Amino acid sequence: MGITGTLLGAVAATALVGWAFYHYGKDLPDAALLKTYAAPVETHVHAGDGQLLSRFARERRSFVPITSIPKRLQLAFVAAEDKNFYAHPGVDFRGIARAMVANIGHVIRGRRLEGASTITQQVAGNILLTREVSLERKIREQILSLRMSRVLSKDRVLELYLNEIYLGQRAYGIAAAALSYFNKPLDALTLPEMAYLAAIPKGPNNYHPVRAKEKATNRRNYVIRRMLEDGYVSEAEAQAAISTELEASFAVQRDGYKAEYFVEEVRRELIDRFGEEALYGGGLYVRTSLQPTFQSIAENAFRASLIGYDRRHGYRGPFTKVKKAIDSDAEWAALLERFVQDFGIPSWRVAAVESVGEDSARLVFADAAVGLLPFEHCTWARPWLPEQKVGPKPQTIDDVVAVGDVIIVSEDADLADVFHLEQVPDVQGGFVALDPHTGRILAMVGGFNYDQSQFNRVTQAKRQAGSAFKPFVYAAALEQGYTPSSIVLDAPLAIDQGNRQGIWRPRNYQKKKFYGPRTLRFGLEHSINLMTVRLAQEIGMDKVTEIGRRFGIGDFRETLAYSLGAGETTLLDITTAYAILVNGGKRVVPTMIDRVQDRYGRTIFKTDIRACNGCNSDHWYGQPPPELDDPREQVIDPRFAYQIVHMLTGVVKHGTARVAMRPVKQTTAGKTGTTNGPTDLWYVGFSPDLAVGVYVGFDKPVSLGQREQSSVSAVPAVARFMKQALEKKPDIPFRTPDGLRFVQIDLETKKPLLDGKIPTILEAFVPGTEPSEDGFSNAFDGFSSASGSAGSLANESGGIY
Numbered sequence: 001m002g003i004t005g006t007l008l009g010a011v012a013a014t015a016l017v018g019w020a021f022y023h024y025g026k027d028l029p030d031a032a033l034l035k036t037y038a039a040p041v042e043t044h045v046h047a048g049d050g051q052l053l054s055r056f057a058r059e060r061r062s063f064v065p066i067t068s069i070p071k072r073l074q075l076a077f078v079a080a081e082d083k084n085f086y087a088h089p090g091v092d093f094r095g096i097a098r099a100m101v102a103n104i105g106h107v108i109r110g111r112r113l114e115g116a117s118t119i120t121q122q123v124a125g126n127i128l129l130t131r132e133v134s135l136e137r138k139i140r141e142q143i144l145s146l147r148m149s150r151v152l153s154k155d156r157v158l159e160l161y162l163n164e165i166y167l168g169q170r171a172y173g174i175a176a177a178a179l180s181y182f183n184k185p186l187d188a189l190t191l192p193e194m195a196y197l198a199a200i201p202k203g204p205n206n207y208h209p210v211r212a213k214e215k216a217t218n219r220r221n222y223v224i225r226r227m228l229e230d231g232y233v234s235e236a237e238a239q240a241a242i243s244t245e246l247e248a249s250f251a252v253q254r255d256g257y258k259a260e261y262f263v264e265e266v267r268r269e270l271i272d273r274f275g276e277e278a279l280y281g282g283g284l285y286v287r288t289s290l291q292p293t294f295q296s297i298a299e300n301a302f303r304a305s306l307i308g309y310d311r312r313h314g315y316r317g318p319f320t321k322v323k324k325a326i327d328s329d330a331e332w333a334a335l336l337e338r339f340v341q342d343f344g345i346p347s348w349r350v351a352a353v354e355s356v357g358e359d360s361a362r363l364v365f366a367d368a369a370v371g372l373l374p375f376e377h378c379t380w381a382r383p384w385l386p387e388q389k390v391g392p393k394p395q396t397i398d399d400v401v402a403v404g405d406v407i408i409v410s411e412d413a414d415l416a417d418v419f420h421l422e423q424v425p426d427v428q429g430g431f432v433a434l435d436p437h438t439g440r441i442l443a444m445v446g447g448f449n450y451d452q453s454q455f456n457r458v459t460q461a462k463r464q465a466g467s468a469f470k471p472f473v474y475a476a477a478l479e480q481g482y483t484p485s486s487i488v489l490d491a492p493l494a495i496d497q498g499n500r501q502g503i504w505r506p507r508n509y510q511k512k513k514f515y516g517p518r519t520l521r522f523g524l525e526h527s528i529n530l531m532t533v534r535l536a537q538e539i540g541m542d543k544v545t546e547i548g549r550r551f552g553i554g555d556f557r558e559t560l561a562y563s564l565g566a567g568e569t570t571l572l573d574i575t576t577a578y579a580i581l582v583n584g585g586k587r588v589v590p591t592m593i594d595r596v597q598d599r600y601g602r603t604i605f606k607t608d609i610r611a612c613n614g615c616n617s618d619h620w621y622g623q624p625p626p627e628l629d630d631p632r633e634q635v636i637d638p639r640f641a642y643q644i645v646h647m648l649t650g651v652v653k654h655g656t657a658r659v660a661m662r663p664v665k666q667t668t669a670g671k672t673g674t675t676n677g678p679t680d681l682w683y684v685g686f687s688p689d690l691a692v693g694v695y696v697g698f699d700k701p702v703s704l705g706q707r708e709q710s711s712v713s714a715v716p717a718v719a720r721f722m723k724q725a726l727e728k729k730p731d732i733p734f735r736t737p738d739g740l741r742f743v744q745i746d747l748e749t750k751k752p753l754l755d756g757k758i759p760t761i762l763e764a765f766v767p768g769t770e771p772s773e774d775g776f777s778n779a780f781d782g783f784s785s786a787s788g789s790a791g792s793l794a795n796e797s798g799g800i801y
Contacts, residue, residue, distance in 0.1 A: 032151045034123070039063060039164050039173070041283030041599055045266055047259075047290045048442075048594070054263045056270075058280050060180075061172035063599060066159035070186055072232065073174065074158060076198035079226040082119040085158070090120040090149035091142045120145040123160050167197065168204025169250070181209060183249045191237060192244040195223040209248035217246045259295050261446030261456045262288070266592050273605065274596075283599030288592050289440035294433055294725055298443035301720035302431040302694065303345065306448050309696065309713045310425035313705060314384030314391065318405035319350065329354070332364035339406055340366050344449030348422055353405040361401050363409065363419060371417045373401065373409060378421035388705035424448065427704070429681075429696035430457035430571045431717060433725070436579035436691040438608075439588035441572075443721075455699070462568040463697060465553070467527045468673025468682040469565035471644050472551060472577065474524050476543040477535050478640040483769045484647055485745060488523055488531045488538075490515040495537075495560065506533050506564065509674075521647045521763070525655035527672065529564055536563035550635055551577040552587075565673060571682075575693030578671075578684045581648075582691060584737055585641035586632035638737035639766050645669055645686075645734050646764050657683065660715035666726045667733055670718065672710035677703040683714040687726060688734050692718050736764075743770045 042057030066074070078085045084092050117125070124144040148157065167177035174197060178186050182193050189197075199219040200207055207216040221242045228238040266288055270279045278284060319339065326332055332352045339350045351363040351371065361373040375397040383391035394400050400421065401407060409419035431445040446456030455461070477486075491514050495504045508514070508529045515528065523531035536544050541558040548556050548567065553574055556567035576590050596605040614626035648669035652661045656672045670685030679701040684693040694717045697704065704713070745763045765771075 034148060034152055034160060035156070037160065038283075038599065039160070040281030043270070043279055043282060043284040043286065045263060045286045045288060047288060047292050047295075048440075049292060051292050053259060053288065053290065054267075056267065056279050059172040060170050060176050061163065062175040063163050063173070063283060064175045064186065066155045066162075068186070069159075069162060069174065070189065070194070072191065073186065073189065073194045073197070074162070075230075075232040076194045076223060076227060077162065077201075078119070078158075079230050079232060080195075080198040080223045081122075081201060083226070083230060085119050086154055088118060090118065090145035090147075092118050117141075118145065119161050120148055120157050123157055123164065124148060126164055165201055166204065167200045168208070180250065181248050190241075190244075191233065192220065192224070192241040192246070195227065195241060196220040196246060199223045209246055213246060220246060259290055259292075259444065260450035260454075261458065262290055262295070262441070262444040262592065264450075264454065265444070265456065265459060269593060270596075285597040285599075285601070286593060287595045287597075289435075289442060289594055290444070290592070291442045294443040294721075295445075297721050297724045298431050298433060298445050301717045301724075302429070302445045303448060304720065305694070305696065305713060305717035306425040306427055306429065307422075308716070309427050309704070309708070310423060311380045312390075313388045315378075315381035315400065315421075315423060316384045316426070318353075318401070318407050320406045321402075322352065322404040322406060326354075329364050329368050329370060333366050333368040336364070336366040336406065342449070342451050343408065343422075343424060344451065345410070347410045348408055349410070349419075351407055351409050351419065353401045353403055353407065356397055356401060356403055359397060361397055369417075371409070371419050373397075373407075373419050373421060375400070377412070377419065381421055388703060388708075424452065426698065427696060428453070428457055428699050429694065429714075430461065431692075431694045431721075432458045432572055432575050433690060433692045433721065434575065434579060434590055436583045436588065436686060436689065437586075439576065439579065439590045440594070440607075441590055441592050442690075444592075453699075457695065457699075458571045460570070461695070461699075462570055463680045463695065463701070464566055464675040465569050465574055466565040466673035466675040466678075466680060466682055467529075467532075468574055468671055468684055469548070469553065469567065469569075470524060470527065470532050470563075470673075471581065471648060471671055472547050472553065473532055473536050473544050473563050474520055474647070475581075475636060475640055475644050476547045477520065477539050478643055479547070479637070480539045480543060481769075482520060482535075482539075483765055483771075484521045484643055484763050485519050485765075485771050487517045487519060488535050489517050490523070490528050490531045493530050493533060495533075504560075506530060506560075521650060521761070524644075524647050524671075525650040527651075527656050532563055533560050536560055547636075551580055553577050565675065571693050571695045574682075575684050575691055578686055578693070579691040580635050581641045581644055582669075582686045582688065582734065584638040584735065585634055585636040586630070587635045588632065639739050639764075642734065642737055642740065643764050643766075649734070650761075652685075656711055657685070657715045660711050661685070661719050661722075663719055664722045664726065666722070666729065666731045668722060669734070670715075672715060674708075674710050677701070678705075678708055679703060681708065681710045681714040683710050683718050685715075685718040685722065687722065688732050690722070690725065692721055694718055739766065740764045741767045741770055745771065 039061060040057070040059055041061050041063045042055045044052060045054045045056070047053050082092065084094070121141050125141050163173040166172055167174070169177065169180035171177040171180040175186060177197055177200070178184050178189055181197070182189065196209065196216065199216065199222070202219065206212060207219050209216050224233070224238050224241045227233045228235065266286065267279070270284070270286065274282065274284070322335065326335065332354060336350055336352055341350070349365060351365050353361045354364045355362045359375045363371040363373055365371065378397070378400045379394060381400045382393055385391055408422040408424065410422050412418040412420060425448055428447050430447065431443070432441060433443040434441045444458050446458050447453050493506055497504050506529055509527070514530070515522070518528070518531060520535070522528070523535070537560060541560060541563065544563055545556045545558050548554055554567045554569045556562040572590055576588060579588055580586065591607045593605070594607055595603060598604050610628045610631065612626055612628050648671055649667070651657050651671055652668050657670055661668060661670070666687055668685055668687050670683060673682030674680065679697055681696040681704065682694070684691070686692065694714050696713050742762050742764055745761050
């Protein structure tokens, strides 16, 4: 009976186990999926020189193959978490029995119960099962672990575990943890550091290396002793590791070089191309076009222009004002903590005016430090008045600040604890620099401070371009047979708009000054409105709007006001249009992403798709380098493109940008633009290999002040940028296409110079269109004198310059 009972019991137990395996295992995930399972890994975005720009992830993790994980680090986790890992079939039955016996004593003593989960079970639970805590889940976990051991090697299981496990500090996986706790790569970790990482899984918060240092040290030493018992380290190594003090060196959690507006544009494009899952968990490696040096120069130059404009238009008062009495610096500091913020400029800080003396104010900061604001450092602070006007110049420090004012200040570069009064500009704008030959965006600043406003004024703001559009009117004229020396009349103009809309009288910026008959070059260099309107009327606005569409500037109406830039465009679009001019008339598309690779290093996207026959040769025998195809569309005849570029050099030499661009020694050209009000200030400048655009204006279009001009508020930003960006570059001329003839022209008589007289300008002509001795072009003889009968015309007023 005893034997029979035993047999029946064994049969029943076997049946019960079989039923359990069937019942709990019938709908489990396929363990074989883990052969190709890829844990979510963060995406890294890098600048063109390799610097890290940003990381995108829901879980901070970098995947490391088992072959790249130090063996001793692997063994530290095995010793701490699963000593029989290499022996059991996924479930440690002896460990389970031992834990059950030990837990009886733990229950009697009121201690925490032991678990018996193996590394394999933890992988199964973390990756394939839900987070619920129940007996059923535990059984399912064990069944799945047994199946995993049949299809996966021990190395693969350990690889999944070490890359998946959460180790505190927002770090998933050992690579992220090594950087978070010790600011080191895996191969630089010491034995005590490895043991500490292996100690964390039991409770990252319980074993924090600073807040719970003693407890963390004890747990680390326990892991070291386990490694000694299992033969993974020697006695001497163990003792040396145990005697080492636990010291963390937390990595600074930052996204690398800051270029927030650019990075946000990249993020959007990545989501559009690959989806959110790939961005936040796909482990993409993204190489962008951004040049950090250019970006830094651009930010400083652009912000300086906005600050300069803002200061010219007065001080709007303190950040906030504290009215109650405060008796100590400590109280001031505590109050200021809620006002601390990032203004986008590291040297800017929030301070409170604690007292005001005869010629200075005493400041207190949020860290309880104190400083001095001298009157001479805030003499710019005239009171702001409506319509961007200013009040009287301050005479004393009391005219500027008062006790209780919470203000923004910047550190003096030369004197310690001395500060300057600052103010966040209300005015906004954008700045972009790109390679005119490829369209690669090298720098982008979409506003004064990304934390203040995420609206990107380079790509999202549509504004009237003003005179920045005029070069394309002149380009359309060249296509219709005009030359740079063709004559157009600058004189008062009245146009009947028809449909009872009245008479439109466009005007120049200098309303009462007229130059009479002048060349196209003169009209473009000095941005003469009346000449531009006459020119557009003569060739037809259909030609002007067509070239605007062709260059990607915008789809404008066929009304003459649009020849003066009344149509809306973005800074990126019009800067790209200028890039087309400077590169010889080839279409380029602005790009930010050069290449994207997946987590395995395979290229899944690249911008440059040109075919390169011969680039993959195994050997070099002195053969010439391969020639790349040029698939770029020809937007305009390269000769006409060059003629416009050549004329635009005059804007810098003796036109509207002459004074502001004087600090730049290299060859450049460009065009200013200002709209009615003025509400928008533009400048697009370029060298042979760089195109730069800037725009300044309020987000809600209002006047910037009657005296504001592009040459004061926009051009200086480009000048500062180009001076630094080009200072170490050789000065090269703009590249001249074939099929042009250069003639020395006397700007006064407009005739070719035949008598040896010193030339004023060397003008470029398409052969056969150069001026004859009477001073007029052979291709277009005479000047436009049209004074008014141009089809339908919009109601926009003149005054764009």
